[in-house]
Amino acid sequence: MKITRWKRKLASHQSCQFPEAYGGIGIQSREEAMTGTRLPGPLGLERNAMAMERGTRPLAVMPRPGPLGIEAATSAETAAIDIDKAVKLLNARAHPSSHKRCAHYIGRALEAGGAIIAKPRYAKDYGPALLSIGFRAVPKTGYLPQKGDVIVLDPPQGKIAGHIQMFNGDIWVSDFNQHAEIYPGGAYRREQVDYRIYRP
Secondary structure (H helix, E strand, O other): OHHHHHHHHHHHHHHHHOOHHHOOOOHHHHHHHHHOOEEEOHHHOEEEOHHHHOOOOOOOOOOOEOHHHOEOOOHHHHOOOOHHHHHHHHHHHOEOOOOOOHHHHHHHHHHHOOOOOOOOOOHHHHHHHHHHOOOEEEOOOOOOOOOOOEEEEOOOOOOOOOEEEEEOOOOEEOOEEOOOOOOOOHHHHHHOOOEEEEEO
16 A cells, blocks of 8 residues: 555656656657757667757857858958059058057058958058958069059168058159158168068
8 A cells, every 4th residue: 555655756757857848758768858859869869958968058149151162251351352442542641751650640541441451550461451352462573663652661770660551553652742662762772671461
């Protein structure tokens, strides 16, 4: 008599744990009830999704891959820059002589052309920023300047900032009107510092 009562209590306790709201699946499907999913396992046997989830981390949203594993640029990065607008502002603001603000003036000119660019502090560091907005590196061999080209020059000895300039179709311009030659003058010309060429 006591054994029969004990069995009835046990059955009642088990049925209360997992009601029919879970589809009547019972104690054997407790983890399935918690996850709400079942996945196929080896040889067609079902296995619970919780086994896959245990110990894993959420997946991060990864950038869309580009050619050869290079991340595809966003629409902001690939948006065409209006070189005419950039040159127009640069010409309008250029001084007769250097004010030592070439990086600021070139950055503002690029923004006037529609570029969204993270402007570095020093002119010498502009290369990666230019590449990020769609400019490409151009080799020095046989180089002929085109309107909108930008050159980034290393600093002479004892200097830090370097120099950056844009070709307006006739001469190189930065915060001042320069000349047709690449070097802006002074120590840059004497030391023949290294430089990189970028084209939109």
